[in-house]
Amino acid sequence: MEIKVLKPILGANDQRAEENRGLLEKNKIVAINFTASPGAGKTSLLMATIKALREEFRIGVVEGDVSSAIDAETVSKEGIPVVQINTGGACHLDATMLSNALANLPVDDLDVLLIENVGNLICPASFALGEHRKVLVASVPEGHDKPHKYPVMFSESDAVVLNKIDLQPYVDFDRDKFYSAVNGLREGAIIFPVSCKTGEGIDRWVSWLSEQIRSEQRA
Amino acid sequence: MHELAVTEEILNLVVSEAEKSNATKVKHVKLVIGEMTGIVNESVSFYFNEISKSTIAEGAVLSFRRIPAAGRCRDCGHEFEVKDFVWACPQCGSLNIDIKAGKELYLESIEVI
Ligand SMILES: Nc1nc2c(ncn2[C@@H]2O[C@H](COP(=O)(O)OP(=O)(O)OP(=O)(O)O)[C@@H](O)[C@H]2O)c(=O)[nH]1
Ligand SMILES: [Mg+2]
Ligand SMILES: [Zn+2]
Numbered sequence: 001m002e003i004k005v006l007k008p009i010l011g012a013n014d015q016r017a018e019e020n021r022g023l024l025e026k027n028k029i030v031a032i033n034f035t036a037s038p039g040a041g042k043t044s045l046l047m048a049t050i051k052a053l054r055e056e057f058r059i060g061v062v063e064g065d066v067s068s069a070i071d072a073e074t075v076s077k078e079g080i081p082v083v084q085i086n087t088g089g090a091c092h093l094d095a096t097m098l099s100n101a102l103a104n105l106p107v108d109d110l111d112v113l114l115i116e117n118v119g120n121l122i123c124p125a126s127f128a129l130g131e132h133r134k135v136l137v138a139s140v141p142e143g144h145d146k147p148h149k150y151p152v153m154f155s156e157s158d159a160v161v162l163n164k165i166d167l168q169p170y171v172d173f174d175r176d177k178f179y180s181a182v183n184g185l186r187e188g189a190i191i192f193p194v195s196c197k198t199g200e201g202i203d204r205w206v207s208w209l210s211e212q213i214r215s216e217q218r219a
Numbered sequence: 220m221h222e223l224a225v226t227e228e229i230l231n232l233v234v235s236e237a238e239k240s241n242a243t244k245v246k247h248v249k250l251v252i253g254e255m256t257g258i259v260n261e262s263v264s265f266y267f268n269e270i271s272k273s274t275i276a277e278g279a280v281l282s283f284r285r286i287p288a289a290g291r292c293r294d295c296g297h298e299f300e301v302k303d304f305v306w307a308c309p310q311c312g313s314l315n316i317d318i319k320a321g322k323e324l325y326l327e328s329i330e331v332i
Contacts (some may be wrong), residue, residue, distance in 0.1 A: 002247075005236050005326045009228050009250070091221050122257040123221050126324060148304045151288070152255050155318050184306060184314030187293065 013127055016095035020130030023102060024113070029060075030216040031113040032209070033129055035153060036137035037146070038119030041163035043071045044196035045137055045205075046114050050080055052206040057111040057213060062101045064093040064118045071116060081106055092123035095130060112213055121150035132216050135209075139164040140173045147181035155185040158212075159192065161205060166195040222262035225324070226270060229263070232326050233276050242331030245276040249330075253286045253323035260285075279329075288321030 008014065024031050036042045043063075050059055061082040063072040072084035083101040085093060098115065105113070115131060117124045136157035138146055141164060147154040154160065160182055168175075175193070182189045190208065194201035229250065237245050248267075252258050260283045271277045288301040292308035293315040299308065306316050 001332070002328050002330045003236060003240055004328045007232060007326050009225060009232060009324045009326055012228060012231065090224060094224070126256055148306045151306055151318060152322055180314050184316055187315070
């Protein structure tokens with residue numbers, strides 16, 4: 001006997017992601033999921049963002065990493081509550097991992113949760129976490145063809161941060177091509193060219209992000 | 220990639236659907252997988268054989284329907300299959316493309332006795 005099922009394979013994850021979303025909202029926390037290739041500058045951007053926003057919001061961090069705790073230690077030195085998720089080789093965070101992380105964070109005392117996903121632009125696209133916004137961090141040395149290689153991630157991100165613009169003079173990166181590819185995959189995409197090294201562009205990124213946080217808080 | 224995690228979800232879903240219909244054995248599992256998920260059929264089959272042991276899905280044959288990446292041009296409406304990551308409309312050259320297919324990841328049907 002054949003049984004038609006037609007159900008999403010990751011439906012259980014989607015369900016857990018919704019539960020996370022409920023928990024976040026109950027505690028009035030706005031969660032931002034940062035995805036990127038390895039080394040694009042997720043941790044650097046998180047640090048710059050924490051520095052700029054910590055007066056205004058109480059920030060917590062979830063660090064997803066295949067095995068090390070280096071990024072979590074970097075954040076922890078700032079006196080920011082952080083939970084390190086060792087994915088044990090997995091290439092993405094999933095909703096259960098975030099749920100476990102939330103259980104280990106002072107959720108009563110947070111306004112914002114910054115989530116550093118595992119460096120990978122394919123797998124995290126399939127796993128909802130329950131976040132309010134998705135931000136993709138790309139960087140100049142990776143080349144302008146990345147949007148077309150990882151179309152799903154680019155099309156589903158609310159904003160794209162283009163990091164390491166200080167390296168533009170040294171690499172063949174065509175910013176116009178990058179912009180049209182990103183805009184092509186996501187109508188009205190918002191792109192923030194920044195350098196976490198020099199601080200260029202960070203202001204504009206941070207003011208967008210704080211506006212997003214405030215608008216979620218009002219909702 | 221994350222085939223083990225995905226295969227665990229497949230097995231959970233297959234077993235719960237089979238139990239719902241009081242089946243004693245799962246013979247066949249039909250999956251639909253989009254090319255852009257990065258999932259490799261052979262690894263899913265490999266893991267499924269391992270983790271389904273001593274469940275009612277042990278020995279079930281997996282078959283895969285792969286869905287190619289496809290886009291729709293926002294400027295001229297043309298729909299097309301995307302090859303070699305070229306997200307440009309073959310009809311008018313526009314880069315303004317909505318993803319129409321290639322992200323699928325679902326269980327289509329199971330055959331049980
Ligand atoms: N020149 C330059 N280097 C940068 C910039 N931002 C980050 N880096 C450097 O790039 C490297 C990787 O930065 P991280 O912030 O650790 O990147 P990540 O995405 O968190 O990396 P993983 O977590 O390992 O995937 C470090 O050596 C940073 O110092 C930038 O704007 N300009
Ligand atoms: Mg990092
Ligand atoms: Zn067209």
